[in-house]
Amino acid sequence: MDVKKLFANSFQKKNNLGDNIMALAPIEPITMNPIIRELMAINGARLLYRPKILPQHLLKAPNWQYWAKIKKISQVKTPSGEIVYDGIQIIARPGDPIKKAVRYIDNYANKIGIRFIDLNFCCPGYKVLPKRRGGDLLKDPETIIKVISEAMKFTNLPISIKIRKGFLNSDTPTKLCSHIRREFGENIAWISVNRAPVKMENVDFSLIKNDFKPFEQAITAVEGKIPIIANGSIETYHDINIIEKNVNINGFMIGRAALGNQTIFHDILDPKYSGIEANNIDNAQIILKFEELFKIISKYKNGSSGRFCSMGELKKILFYYIKHYLESQNKQLPTGYGFSKWNSSKFSPDSLVRALFKIFPTFPEGSWEKWIKSIFN
Ligand SMILES: Cc1cc2nc3c(=O)[nH]c(=O)nc-3n(C[C@H](O)[C@H](O)[C@H](O)COP(=O)(O)O)c2cc1C
Structure with a gap:
């Protein structure tokens, strides 16, 4: 991947939002599913990530679903005809088998459709932090430098990193970013910065949502040497515009906002949408989104990729659509359909159709039946 070319327009004086690179955030486990990554790509996301995995886990299960690539990835293009980059994310600390893991990825990169390796220094998971991985490393930038150095030594793939503004809300990404710039300069492909801290207790999210300071600090610290990608609670054109x-x-x-609304990338980039909230959509538009989703699912349903269209996977995918739909309308799930119930329910194709009809009562009768049957016929 020629990262310099990829980000070239974004460094110029920009004429439109389309000069920015759009990325789908890694979300465990859903972005493991290549259907989701393909769906976002054809809507404008150029960078796609499989979610985080420990190097030792990756090496133990070299044939598993993390390797699933987007079908015919070379033919998948964004609406403006650009190629997309599918990557994998490693969550590691010094002492993990980083060398073996990145060499393994490097050897099979073409076969498994991986074009970059991202390193996770952002995860706030309660099981991850005590193990001194992910967001915990933000407390000690030296360990981050060690992990990056080790990965970089043993792969030819571009290395990007994903961080948060800091461990605490009072932290800034300045020191870490300038350290990374000094150590690695342009050899780091890009840095994505989540503007929320790792420790989110007592943090006012309404303030985080409008905060562009962490991005400004990261940009200043890297002195134009490394592209910076903004992340965290971006949901609308308005958020992007600020x-x-x-x-x-x-x-x-x-x-999260993309998982329930795959056209968000497209809506934001398209100049004719300027000023329109991507959330503000009508019934017909939502139906079109489902049409597009099910069209892609149908592509994957035969052969070994059929595992990405199972009832379990479909439930996971639909969860985000339902959440987004209800939240954008300020509604709750109908009685008896809480989100945990949704996740634990065992559906047959017929009972799934009935449940979806209850949740989306304004959809034309037969729409769910048509879509669900197109997968489970
Ligand atoms: C359920 C869930 C799983 C996530 N899994 C990962 C992951 O595997 N790797 C990662 O770097 N970030 C992960 N994240 C964080 C997201 O990538 C992203 O940084 C965060 O959700 C903020 O962006 P958003 O507000 O647009 O969702 C996860 C977030 C959620 C909600």
Whole structure:
């Protein structure tokens, strides 16, 4: 991947939002599913990530689903005809078998459709932090430098990193980013910065949502040597616009908001949408989104990729759509369909159709039946 070319326009004086690189955030476990990554790519996301995995786990299960690549990835393009980059994310600390893992990825990169390796220094998981991985490493930048050095030594693939503004809300990414710039300079492909801290207790999220300072600090610290991608609670054109207007950002990474609304990348980039909230959509548009989703699912349903279209996977995928749909309408799930119930319910194709009909009562009768039957016929 020629990272310099990829981000070139984003460093120029920008004429439109389309000069920014759009990325789908890694979300465990859902972005493991290549259907989701393909769906986001055809809507404008150029960087896609499989979610985090420990090097030792990756080496133990070399044939598993983390390797699943997007079908015919070379033919998958964004709406403006650009190629997309599918990557994998490693979560490691010094002492982990980083060398073996990145060599393994390197050897099979073409076969498994991996074009970059991202290193996770951001995960706030309660099982991850005590093991001194992910976001915990933000407390000690030297360990981050060690992990990056080790990975970089043994792969030819671009290495990117994903961080948060810091461990605490009072932290800034300045020291870490300038340290990384001094050690690695342009050899780091890009840095995605989540503007939320690792420790989120007592943090006012309404303030985080409008905060562009962490991006500004990261941009200043890398002195134009490394592209910076903004991440964290980006949900609408308005959120993007605040960042774009205030800092010279190179890209945007969207996670949760994209999983329930795959056209968010497209909606934000398309100049004719400027000023329109990507959330503000009508019934017909939502139906079109489902049409697109099920069309891709159908592509994967035969052969070994059929495992990505199982009832379990479908439930996971639909969860985000339902959540987004209800939240954007300020509604709750109908009685008896709480989100935990949704996740634990065992559906047959028929009972799934009935449940979805209850949740989306304004959809034309037969729509769910048509879509669900197209997978489980
Ligand atoms: C359920 C869930 C799983 C996540 N898994 C990962 C992961 O595997 N790797 C990672 O770097 N970030 C992970 N994240 C963080 C997201 O990548 C992203 O940084 C975060 O959700 C903020 O972006 P958003 O507000 O657009 O969702 C996860 C977040 C959620 C909600």
